[in-house]
Amino acid sequence: MDYNFKHIEKRWQTFWKEQKTFCTEDNNKNHTYYILNMFPYPSGAGLHIGHCIGYIASDIYARYKRAKGYNVLNPIGFDSFGLPAEQYAIKTGQHPSYTTNKNIKKYHDQINQLGISFDWNRTISTSDPTFYRWTQWMFIQIFNSWYDKDIDQAKSIDCLVDKFNKNGNLIVNASTTYQNQFDSNEWKSYSNVQQEYILSYYRLAFLCKETVNWCPELGTVLANDEIINGKSQRGGYQIYKKQMLQWNIRITAYAERLLKGLKEIKCSDSLKKLQYYWIGKKYGISLNLDIVFINNKITNIESVIFFPEMIFGITFIIMSTDHPLIDKISIENYKSRIIHYINQEISVEEKISGIFTGNYVFHPLIKNKKIPIYVSHSFTVENQYKSIVGIPGHDQHCNQFAKLFGLDIIKVLSSDLKTQYDNTQYMINSGFLNGLQSKIAKKHIMKFLVKHKKGCPIISYRLRDAVFSRQRYWGEPIPIYFKKNIPIPIPIDKLPLILPKIIKFHPKNGQSPLIRAEYWAWDEQNVKIVHQSLIDNKSVFPIEVHTMPSWAGSSWYFLRYMDVNNNNFFLSKKKEKIWKQVDLYIGGSEHATGHLIYSRFWNKFLKDRGWINSEEPFKKIINQGMIINYSAIIFKISRKNVFISYGLINKINSSSLQEIYIDINIVNLKDELDVIQFKKYNTEFTNAKFILEQGVFLCKRKLEKMSKSKHNVINPDNICKKYGSDIFRLYEMFLGPIEKSKPWDVSKINGVKNFLKKFWRLFHNVNGIFNLNKETPTMQEQSMLHETIKKVTEQIQLFSFNTSISYLMILVNKLTKLQCNKQQILIPLVQIMAPFTPHIAEEIWSKLGNTKSIMFYSFPIYNPQFLTKTTITYLIMFNGKFKFKEEFEPHQKLSIIKSKILHHPKIKLILKTKILKKIMIIPNKIINILFSNQ
DSSP states (O other): OOOOHHHHHHHHHHHHHHHTTTOOOSOOSSOEEEEEEOOOOOOTTOOOHHHHHHHHHHHHHHHHHHHTTOEEEOBOOBOOOSHHHHHHHHHHOOOHHHHHHHHHHHHHHHHHHTTOOOBGGGOOBTTSHHHHHHHHHHHHHHHTEEEETTTTEEEEHHHHHHHHHHHTTTTOOBSOOOOOOOOHHHHHHSOHHHHHHHHTTTSSEEEEEEEEEEETTTTEEEOGGGEETTEETTTOOBOEEEEEEEEEEOGGGGHHHHHHHGGGOBOOHHHHHHHHHHHOEEEEEEEEEEEEEEETTEEEEEEEESOGGGGGGOOEEEEOTTOTTHHHHSOGGGHHHHHHHHHSOEETTOOOOOEEEEEEEEOSSSTTOEEEEEEOSSSOOOTTTOEEEEOTTSOHHHHHHHHHHTOOOOOOOGGGHHHHHHTSSOOTTGGGGTTOOHHHHHHHHHHHHHHTTSEEEEEEESOOOEEOOBOOSSSOBOOEEEETTEEEEOOGGGOOOOOOOOSOOOOBTTBOGGGGOSSOEEETTTTEEEOGGGOOSSSEEEBOOOBOOTHHHHTTHHHHGGGTTOSSOSOOHHHHHHHOSEEEEEEEGGGTTHHHHHHHHHHHHHHHTTSOOOSSSEEEEEEEOOEEEEEEEEEEETTTTEEEOGGGGGGSOGGGEEEEEEOGGGBOTTOBBOHHHHHHHOGGGTTOEEEOBTTBOBOEEEEEEOOGGGTOOOOHHHHHHHHOHHHHHHHHHHTSOTTSOEEOOGGGHHHHHHHHHHHHHHTBOTTSOBOOBOOOOOHHHHHHHHHHHHHHHHHHHTTOHHHHHHHHHHHHHHHHHHTOOBHHHHHHHHHHHTTTSHHHHHHHHHHTTOOSOGGGSOOOOOOGGGOOOOOEEEEEEETTEEEEEEEEOTTOOHHHHHHHHHTSHHHHHHTTSEEEEEEEEETTTEEEEEEEEO
């Protein structure tokens, strides 16, 4: 019988489902191992082959660990809230809950077709109220917490209130931007509104006016990691800077712990570098700058300089648009223009803009030198002080700003430091700068600023507090209502706050679609949701209309898998004790910054409050490489409904051409576009004119990341239908190392197909009859088998699946040549093949008379007595420098080795122009060939 993958794969997928083979029991009788793939979003396009790399790799390792006796948790779920689903709903008029559930079913079927051993009984979706109930609960806990820097831990806000009642904030060391001090009597004298206002500066979740990335086309705020080259990642729309009242999460309180925790995570150096850069720890000095024109009793402002030796190059100060002192330090006749500037939308592509406040600060060292203060959207300012110093002589961005506003540009050279320093108002002991380099100057200037109370050392971070509001419909409702503008959490026992069904999903003028929900008001007296028309701000109050970002649910979903059916809490201590944390986390590098930072923060917060025990959520992280494929691009003449063939574009001004990505399925192997099909799927171009060359329309082909936006994705369904899932699994893993990017070339899949056919034939005779014999294997056969078991075991543990497959191919080829069909060799072979090709392995295993899945049998262990070293590797050196390696038979005479090496092509080539002096041989190690020039 030939290898009929369609029959075999369907049968075993049905068997696994009926027998619930992959369902995981919550016990730690055996060692436990938790494997997780990064949360997938269920798009309408379904899986493409790039997505499959992580799923297949994790499945191989999960099956291997089970066969090694581990109790493996390998769950899957869906990050089903978010902007893409909402945009699709707006476009099609279908409710996002309908399309999301439809897409989830599609993903489910596709993943099962690949034979992935996910435990579907633990599936979660962020849009399921039973899940986001706990996301809302956690948000309330974050809102009701503050960060105590004395113990480096989040604590209940009630604890902070107790401290204020006893001592005010005089001895509180908190992560906060609140700068005023008060004692207990002052605190008690404040109204409830005043107290809540002060507490908002301490809460880990807080409302504030924030300069955000605003996308009018999408109608929502976007995080930095949702923007690429100044455009929205979704749709490529224009992004603007805009001030809006937003929820924020004070993630900056955890910056140092996020840095330290990286030491506990096993991952690539590149991933750690991304995290270090994203958090961005740096040392500087805060400058206490005296204001020239004093208003409202504000006599000074603080700003930050990270290169104190450049202090003489400061020519302006930048304040962020949300700086709390703008109104107080601005000169009166400038205020209306400043307000207009702050409230306008400014494109992020407009790199330089700003407005003068009319006020100045005195230079901290140069007597009577006035430095102008500007407000600008265009600079990333220090998180706490919300201002920076402008040093245009040493910063390109500052240089552009200075040129725009006609400001001085001073370049500070280390040789000038003494002269500049001596000309300041501080003449005492200035000789120490004479001849010093900038590093030493930096140290002394910092010391001098501190001594004269002009500044103090600080540690700053690039990390910013995370904007948590989204002006979207399809997201978790924020469980807050507003009483006299004070945010009040919805009672815990009334969660979840269910997302109401509405018809119009599109945001308008920065307002969330939830503003149109009829029943979206909180009756405080009757503790329930009521109609918005009943809002009286006495007993019925408005509910927050913004929703949470998609990263809210994905920041803790991995915990829920441990205890998915618990209705009383998000995770019991008992279940956490079994699974602890994620042992292996696999996903794309695009999540190496935002998602990873947020989830690590969220995990640390839950630990601080005593609800979990692990400081870090993930032990080991692997970022899978991208699949690269040729995309297809056609050229349209701007402002005209005309397309021009690729070979003719050099006749058109390049600025007049617009590139458009098209579906690779309507382009043939000769790069020719099917114009009729293109018009059929792109109705806006039905009447477009196509300028052909030699009767055809050619496309530009470009090798790049496989992506839906590039229209160059390949559906795994088509590959599996033609070749089978086992062959597809093997080929994806055989393309190269999991962490490297790899080009897709389906023409090479036949090699994998032939390998699997050879494997099948080892177990069947020429008539297709299953046929194994019980003869004792030869030493050669045992040696080949156990060498392979050893190598495959080592490579799987290194997640080097492509080399594992290579060793399996070598073994199958050798056994085929020997016509070996011995049970003692082939039974272990099918067991080591099982993680890679589970369907064919199960089929053969059942033919051997086994009734249980092969997954429940132990992975073979190599026997050292069968491991024989067949060759000796020598390092070949020329005059003591290593050049290459060469294999020789063991116990071979040195005279024979010497003769063979002299006849080696590389040696013969070099000796054509050199004089051989001597050959030195260190047995079993090194051959050093000494020669001189002729």
